[in-house]
Amino acid sequence: MHFTKTCALLLGTLLGPGAMLSPAQAALPQPLKADKLVALPEGGWLLQSKTMLRSIDAQGRPSAELALASEKLDVRRDGARTLAVLVERSQQRVQGLYLQAGQFRPAFTLPALGFPIESLCLYRDPQQLLHGFFIGEEGRGQQWLLSGPAPRLLRELALPTGVVDCQVDDARGELLLAEADFGVWSYPADAERKLRRTPVLLKQPYGPLQQGALSLARLPGGLAVLDGKGERAHLLAQTSAGWQARSSLRLPAGSAQLAIDARASQLWRQDEDSEQWQAQALRWSVPKLPVAAALPIVLPSGQTEPVARLGDAADDPAIWINPRDAAQSRVLGTNKKQGLLVYDLAGKETQLLAVGRLNNVDLRQQVRLGGQTLDLAVATHRDALALVLFGIDADGQVSERARIPTGLPDIYGVCLYQPPAGGLEAFVNDKDGRFQHYRIEYQDGQFSGRKLREFRLPSQPEGCVANDQDGVLFMGEEDRGIWTISARAELGAKPRLLMPVGAQLHADVEGMALYHGSAASYLVVSSQGNDSYLVLDAKPPFAVRGAFRVGIQAELGIDGASETDGLEVTSANLGGVYGQGMLVVQDGHKRLPDGAQNFKYIAWQDIARALALP
Structure with a gap:
């Protein structure tokens, strides 16, 4: 396919030794069609469409299916189960679902948050407690503690307007936000810390982005950022000095979202018009950072x-x-x-x-x-x-x-x-x-x-x-x-x-x-x-x-x-x-x-x- 060949040629010169792509060898059938594609921690994927939520394994075989009109999606492992959190479309309520043994089971439904949710992302803290971040288009946000007897509102958030995507780096405790018109910001995910933002990757003249950021995808020790024009993916690595750009990849026009599999071996890109996802093999070298001993x-x-x-x-x-x-x-x-x-x-x-x-x-x-x-x-x-x-x-x-x-x-x-x-x-x-x-x-x-x-x-x-x-x-x-x-x-x-x-x-x-x-x-x-x-x-x-x-x-x-x-x-x-x-x-x-x-x-x-x- 044209996308695969273009990626393979460009990455030979654009990616350094720490991250490189090669021709697709993914076992999944391509293209996949879904509104949202999220990697499962144990391997495989969750595919979210307007009326259906389904999981497939790494070879594309279906493993679970649920008729549900939903949007927004993130997952985290929760013991022997996987917790998927999404927004149910008709009521605009946040729902949690457990995926285990090929079945979806209800976990919780949050009360109405008081604002339309534009993005959500999950976080596992050093105590191994699960949190959810829910963000509206006008900068309103909330952080909920999802672990415990029942979900509880942890804190209110004041964030930039126009946030279109978010991810959390659990290891560093960073909430990463994609602001459509300006770029990527980092906030402390720990609710006990002050809500101060740090620039990660901004639009010109403050950084290399053309028109802000559209989508984020987590890498082990890194982050993939889709430029606001939908034509370039920037790969960033964590260093002791903060986030640093490793390389960038030109993509076909009209790219809308990015996704990366659990092993960081595949980079997936969604086409805005067709909503189809196509993959390219990815080899990512995890940055080596000193690990401070965690306090009890x-x-x-x-x-x-x-x-x-x-x-x-x-x-x-x-x-x-x-x-x-x-x-x-x-x-x-x-x-x-x-x-x-x-x-x-x-x-x-x-x-x-x-x-x-x-x-x-x-x-x-x-x-x-x-x-x-x-x-x-x-x-x-x-x-x-x-x-x-x-x-x-x-x-x-x-x-x-x-x-x-x-x-x-x-x-x-x-x-x-x-x-x-x-x-x-x-x-x-x-x-x-x-x-x-x-x-x-x-x-x-x-x-x-x-x-x-x-x-x-x-x-x-x-x-x-x-x-x-x-x-x-x-x-x-x-x-x-x-x-x-x-x-x-x-x-x-x-x-x-x-x-x-x-x-x-x-x-x-x-x-x-x-x-x-x-x-x-x-x-x-x-x-x-x-x-x-x-x-x-x-x-x-x-x-x-x-x-x-x-x-x-x-x-x-x-x-x-x-x-x-x-x-x-x-x-x-x-x-x-x-x-x-x-x-x-x-x-x-x-x-x-x-x-x-x-x-x-x-x-x-x-x-x-x-x-x-x-």
């Missing part, structure tokens, strides 16, 4: 109700242990736009103290002050430039007790220290790097603060935590790393850099907390730059025990955690899954569905198991 994923066991303000609002938690019934303990959390929130262990809000813009909070229990024993929380107030003291009664009720001015122009983080001799001390910092060390005093029913010393880090700090047992203060300089200094004011030591930002710790360095277990104590740090949590020994030489991420708990409908600011941890037995304690982390992006920020609860036993901690 720990699932949350609970979450709090969202805070009452949108945007960057929730920031820092603290944990109060009920001495009479640990199951009735409380989690305190700051809302930078409102005040202090109090939650129970089920995540239900029990109190809101609308005292203004609080940033960080820390607490200590059984504090001996002025002849009394008190449970106290201390927070930084961004408007009053003061420390706000809260009392916590035996039932976990919180009330404001006092404000201690600091004189810091941009007050930021705070952490508490309970010296062995008694009393309470506070370390408060400013964005300019300064730390002030106060002793909290209580006399005649009045609280006050006496400044003991002042020191600084080179640039902006926030998170800090004091080890009451050893008299050591850990501090986070956001762009540089973890520092230590003696928590004892009389020693007057200078800060020492304990661990710089690098391969394991990624800026910003944010929340810090100490876990005191029966076998060992650990420092837990929010490594915000790569959405992970680093665990180190709390004693010299401060060996790194590992890092982990917080993933999606599909069964409970709880999203993962990312861009964590503050965190807190306790080793107290809180009952149930929290028998070895719990970690509470602020979540920078609330999903399942989108909403105001909140805090996630993670059982320490799951962290210990993931990192093989004693």
